[in-house]
Amino acid sequence: MKVSKAQAAEHREDIVDAAARLYREKGLEGVGVAEITRDAGLTHGGLYRHFASKDALAREACLRAFDWTITPLEGLDSAGAHDDPAARLRALVHGYLSANHRDHPGDGCPAAALATDAARAGPEMSEVFALGVERNIQRFMAVLPDDRADRRSQTIVALSSMVGALVLARATAAGNPGLSEEILATLREQLAPADDE
Helix, strand or coil, X not given: CCCCHHHHHHHHHHHHHHHHHHHHHHCCCCCCHHHHHHHCCCCHHHHHHHXXXXXXXXHHHHXXXXXXXXXXXHHHHHHCHHHCHHHHHHHHHXXXXXXXXXXXXXXXXXXXXXXXXXXXCCHHHHHHHHHHHHHHHHHHHCCCCCCCCCHHHHHHHHHHHHHHHHHHHHHHCCCCHXXXXXXXXXXXXXXXXXXXX
C-alpha cells in the first residue's frame, strides 16, 4: 500500500520520537530497530526507507531528545514568575532534580540518560551530543540573572552538577531509595534553596 509524502513524513517523525524516548530509557545499545518501529506503530522494514542506518537514526533521535522541556519553566511564565530570576532558577533546579524526572528518563534530559553512550559512540554522535549540550547551556543561561559576568561558567557548573546528581540518583534508586532522594535533595538545596530556609 502506497503512502503519501505527508504520511511518510509523519512516519519518520514517529520513528524519531520513539527512538528518542527509548534510547533515553534503555541506552543506545539497549534498544533495537524492531522495538523502535513497533513503538512507532510501524514495521521495522520501513525504517531503512527513512534512515541510511541505525546510527543515522540514533544521531537524529539524540538531537531530538534535546528538545525536551526543562520543567516547569513554561508554567512559571503564565504564573507571572518569569520576572523573578530566583523563582525561575528554583523551579528549574527543583523540577530537574525531582523524583519524577529521576523515575522517567524517557521523557527527560538526554544528557543524564545518554552521556556515557554518546562518548562511546564515536565522533559523529559526540558532535550531535555537543550541539544538544550547548542548547541546554543556552536554555539554562537564560534563567540566570543578566547581570552576572560569569553566567556561562555558573551555568556549566550548575548544569553539570544537576546531570551528575540525576545520574547518581537513578543509579541508587532501586538499591537505596533514601540515598537517591538525599542526593536530589542535597543538590536542590545547594543550587537553589527554597525561600526562608
